[in-house]
Amino acid sequence: MMSSSFVSESVTNGQRKRFSSGSPDCPHLHKKLCRHTQHMMENQKLANFSVAPNGVNKTTVLGKKQGSEKKILAIKNFKVHNQSAVDHIAESWQFLQEAVVAIQESRKLRDNLTQEDLYRYVDNLITQQDPSRLYYDLRELTERHIKSRLNQFLSGTSDRLTFLRQLNDCWTHHCHQMKMVCNIFLALDRGYVLQNAQVSSIWDMGLELFRQHILEEVVVENRCVDGLLMMIEKERSGETIDRSLVKSLLRMLSSLQVYHKIFENKFLMATEQLYLREGQRLTQDRDVPQYLLHVDKRLTEENNRVLHYLDMSTKRQLIYCVEKQLLSEHKTFLLQKGLDSLLDQNRRLDLSLLYSLFARIKGGLEDLCTHFNAYIKSYGKTIVINPEKDKGMVQELLDFKDKMDGIVSECFNSSDKFVLALKEAFEHFINQRLNKPAELIAKFVDSKLRAGNKEATEDELERLLDKIMVLFRFIHGKDVFEAFYKKDLAKRLLVGKSASVDAEKSMLSKLKQECGPGFTSKLEGMFKDMELSKDIMLAFKQNSHLGSTPIELNVNILTMGYWPNYPVMEVNMPLEMVHYQQIFTKFYLAKHCNRKLQWQPTLGHCVLKAAFPQGSKELQVSLFQGLVLLLFNKADQFTLADIATGTNIEDGELRRTLQSLACGKARVIQKSPRGKDINDEDKFSYNKDFTNQLFRIRINQIQMKETSEEQQQTEERVFQDRQYQIDAAIVRIMKMRKVLPHNLLITELYNQLKFPVKPADLKKRIESLIDRDYMERDKDNPNTYNYVA
Amino acid sequence: MFTLKKWNAVAMWSWDVECDTCAICRVQVMDACLRCQGENKQDDCVVIWGECNHSFHNCCMSLWVKQNNRCPLCQQEWSTQAKGVNFTRLLISEGRWAGEQEV
Numbered sequence: 098m099m100s101s102s103f104v105s106e107s108v109t110n111g112q113r114k115r116f117s118s119g120s121p122d123c124p125h126l127h128k129k130l131c132r133h134t135q136h137m138m139e140n141q142k143l144a145n146f147s148v149a150p151n152g153v154n155k156t157t158v159l160g161k162k163q164g165s166e167k168k169i170l171a172i173k174n175f176k177v178h179n180q181s182a183v184d185h186i187a188e189s190w191q192f193l194q195e196a197v198v199a200i201q202e203s204r205k206l207r208d209n210l211t212q213e214d215l216y217r218y219v220d221n222l223i224t225q226q227d228p229s230r231l232y233y234d235l236r237e238l239t240e241r242h243i244k245s246r247l248n249q250f251l252s253g254t255s256d257r258l259t260f261l262r263q264l265n266d267c268w269t270h271h272c273h274q275m276k277m278v279c280n281i282f283l284a285l286d287r288g289y290v291l292q293n294a295q296v297s298s299i300w301d302m303g304l305e306l307f308r309q310h311i312l313e314e315v316v317v318e319n320r321c322v323d324g325l326l327m328m329i330e331k332e333r334s335g336e337t338i339d340r341s342l343v344k345s346l347l348r349m350l351s352s353l354q355v356y357h358k359i360f361e362n363k364f365l366m367a368t369e370q371l372y373l374r375e376g377q378r379l380t381q382d383r384d385v386p387q388y389l390l391h392v393d394k395r396l397t398e399e400n401n402r403v404l405h406y407l408d409m410s411t412k413r414q415l416i417y418c419v420e421k422q423l424l425s426e427h428k429t430f431l432l433q434k435g436l437d438s439l440l441d442q443n444r445r446l447d448l449s450l451l452y453s454l455f456a457r458i459k460g461g462l463e464d465l466c467t468h469f470n471a472y473i474k475s476y477g478k479t480i481v482i483n484p485e486k487d488k489g490m491v492q493e494l495l496d497f498k499d500k501m502d503g504i505v506s507e508c509f510n511s512s513d514k515f516v517l518a519l520k521e522a523f524e525h526f527i528n529q530r531l532n533k534p535a536e537l538i539a540k541f542v543d544s545k546l547r548a549g550n551k552e553a554t555e556d557e558l559e560r561l562l563d564k565i566m567v568l569f570r571f572i573h574g575k576d577v578f579e580a581f582y583k584k585d586l587a588k589r590l591l592v593g594k595s596a597s598v599d600a601e602k603s604m605l606s607k608l609k610q611e612c613g614p615g616f617t618s619k620l621e622g623m624f625k626d627m628e629l630s631k632d633i634m635l636a637f638k639q640n641s642h643l644g645s646t647p648i649e650l651n652v653n654i655l656t657m658g659y660w661p662n663y664p665v666m667e668v669n670m671p672l673e674m675v676h677y678q679q680i681f682t683k684f685y686l687a688k689h690c691n692r693k694l695q696w697q698p699t700l701g702h703c704v705l706k707a708a709f710p711q712g713s714k715e716l717q718v719s720l721f722q723g724l725v726l727l728l729f730n731k732a733d734q735f736t737l738a739d740i741a742t743g744t745n746i747e748d749g750e751l752r753r754t755l756q757s758l759a760c761g762k763a764r765v766i767q768k769s770p771r772g773k774d775i776n777d778e779d780k781f782s783y784n785k786d787f788t789n790q791l792f793r794i795r796i797n798q799i800q801m802k803e804t805s806e807e808q809q810q811t812e813e814r815v816f817q818d819r820q821y822q823i824d825a826a827i828v829r830i831m832k833m834r835k836v837l838p839h840n841l842l843i844t845e846l847y848n849q850l851k852f853p854v855k856p857a858d859l860k861k862r863i864e865s866l867i868d869r870d871y872m873e874r875d876k877d878n879p880n881t882y883n884y885v886a
Numbered sequence: 887m888f889t890l891k892k893w894n895a896v897a898m899w900s901w902d903v904e905c906d907t908c909a910i911c912r913v914q915v916m917d918a919c920l921r922c923q924g925e926n927k928q929d930d931c932v933v934i935w936g937e938c939n940h941s942f943h944n945c946c947m948s949l950w951v952k953q954n955n956r957c958p959l960c961q962q963e964w965s966t967q968a969k970g971v972n973f974t975r976l977l978i979s980e981g982r983w984a985g986e987q988e989v
Binding site: 591622649657674681685690691695697704720726729730 | 968
């Protein structure tokens with residue numbers, strides 16, 4: 098290798114020097130020679146004996162020194178140098194022929210002949226006679242030898258592997274011997290071949306002859322290709338094969354330029370057949386994750402195959418073929434059979450593999466994305482749609498979202514397409530059920546923001562709120578959320594049950610960011626009212642003309658419109674309280690002229706001192722409960738009717754209040770007859786024997802019925818508000834368009850309205866607006882409306 | 887037997903007006919007028935009373951009188967009797983409503 102490359106180098110240099118002295122087609126020749134030498138090196142079958150480089154150099158250098166008539170001088174040079182050597186052409190050829198045959202038969206050269214001598218013979222011969230003769234003599238010699246090698250392959254008895262080994266031996270031998278021949282006949286290559294474009298170099302001639310006489314023999318070709326395919330198939334089925342043999346033979350096919358013609362197509366077809374069958378079989382036999390692992394393994398194997406012995410040009414087609422047969426063909430099947438369970442079981446590794454495999458095939462990710470989207474929709478719907486699951490719905494939604502987010506970021510490469518599909522699917526299923534999810538999310542937030550929720554630290558709560566906001570974003574009926582949120586917030590603020598002002602404000606700012614300041618301005622107003630009330634109470638107490646009073650009064654003054662609407666009730670209170678209330682009203686109205694105050698007894702609560710014979714207690718009660726209890730200062734026993742007239746509390750409210758006092762855990766009042774429900778004839782008496790281990794006792798109000806009523810009220814209010822919004826939108830559109838057909842009006846309305854509405858409801862609003870003369874039906878075309886200014 | 891120790895009462899305030907809605911913009915006077923709602927200046931939208939005891943949003947009325955200095959309801963010459971004061975605004979200007987920046 099070393100010496101050879103040295104030869105090529107020096108020859109090239111020598112050529113360049115000579116060509117520079119004026120040959121017109123020197124670039125072409127130079128290129129050809131270079132290609133030739135390069136070719137020899139590529140094949141790496143270089144001979145390990147050396148051709149004396151000096152001989153080459155000397156000739157050319159001398160030739161150049163002694164003038165421009167190179168050929169004459171070269172002859173002189175030889176004659177001077179080899180005076181005692183060969184004179185006759187025939188004799189030279191005789192020697193050369195002998196040497197070539199010796200090389201062909203792997204014998205040693207005759208002892209007194211060095212390769213340098215042989216080289217000189219060649220150089221000599223091509224100057225003395227027509228070099229084409231030498232070339233064709235050599236060709237004939239080579240051809241005869243190659244022909245003689247054919248027979249060993251025709252017997253057909255040897256098994257395939259032996260045949261392949263035989264062929265490979267023949268080929269390596271051919272390469273080796275041709276290398277030596279090339280070296281000896283270097284001068285022929287240089288002096289003759291280079292200058293005749295139609296003549297191929299000695300090396301190429303060898304290849305041509307080899308192909309023509311060995312490989313193009315049908316038997317050899319078929320046995321060779323079949324043998325190779327068989328070996329590859331063996332390897333695919335898990336056996337170890339002689340990779341270097343396969344590699345060497347495939348290199349041979351490439352060198353002979355028949356790789357594509359006789360091998361590649363057959364190989365690809367065999368591959369396709371194999372994987373077609375394998376795909377059909379394994380999709381049935383194996384579950385999807387196993388199948389995917391197998392496909393991945395196959396792809397790695399085929400890639401290695403290309404690395405180890407196949408021609409690089411086959412890679413693209415081969416991999417495509419595997420992907421097509423194992424993946425593309427079964428795309429839908431795999432997704433339908435496997436995706437849901439992978440997602441159900443949160444099998445991240447398998448999902449990652451699925452993603453990376455589907456990324457390889459055309460339309461794979463699109464299909465995966467569609468199925469992913471459909472899965473979320475159908476699974477999400479089961480969470481949302483069933484009223485029995487309402488209790489855990491929000492938590493389940495949060496968990497589901499977490500899981501899907503994790504999968505998208507970890508397995509699906511956070512690809513935009515999947516993030517979008519995830520969003521779209523959530524938005525779709527969460528709105529499958531009207532209003533309820535919004536209500537439950539609001540209530541969920543309430544449960545987290547209410548005092549006594551100690552399950553989370555501040556940071557955790559903050560993160561949780563962020564996640565809830567993500568769900569909130571999907572909800573179309575944001576007004577439903579607002580209504581319920583406001584109702585709960587009001588309760589938290591008025592009863593002083595809010596866990597943390599910071600968390601409340603953080604939630605508020607999130608809502609503001611999401612829906613704009615218009616959405617939260619009233620909620621903010623509620624917080625401001627609470628702050629203001631504190632200031633007012635401070636001022637009131639400083640100004641108080643009451644002197645010493647045992648009652649500690651605290652008033653929250655709410656701005657009407659910011660807060661939910663509460664029913665207005667007039668109740669009878671003890672004189673002392675009425676008096677106190679009047680003083681405050683006066684104080685307030687003096688400070689704030691042009692206002693009026695509406696007291697809200699339903700929202701009040703108080704602390705009572707109770708002197709029971711068994712010990713005194715402090716009772717935390719609602720105002721209604723307190724009023725009932727205070728009544729018992731006057732007498733020990735009352736009927737239901739007595740209490741009703743005494744307190745003037747609304748009947749339903751009163752019954753619930755009495756129930757809480759007489760039938761709850763802490764029974765400060767006794768009811769006769771006993772029982773859970775309050776009946777018209779029941780009598781109530783002060784419980785003298787009341788005991789309780791606690792000093793401060795909180796008597797809870799009965800909530801149940803109230804809640805369902807409240808809920809209905811809240812929903813009704815939302816629908817009322819929506820009607821106004823629909824009206825406003827219709828008038829806005831009609832005012833702009835003046836004349837509009839029904840269908841177009843409906844379409845525009847759907848574009849403008851941000852909450853879900855049924856077409857029937859829209860029709861009702863349109864009717865109502867026609868009744869109120871905001872618009873009219875066209876006289877000629879009843880499906881078209883005209884705006885009435 | 888029972889004595890009241892502590893009383894947390896709740897009261898709702900509203901402008902002392904004869905009619906709940908502003909005759910100019912048809913929005914309840916307790917709410918901000920549409921213009922202020924749109925510009926998110928709810929806190930600045932107060933009520934104004936004329937000598938005739940009719941009341942409107944201050945912003946609505948100030949636009950109205952530019953064209954016609956009469957009460958839209960009774961056609962009397964308009965003269966202001968009183969103007970609502972937004973207590974929250976006052977507090978903010980005194981720097982006592984700290985929550986404003988955060989929320």
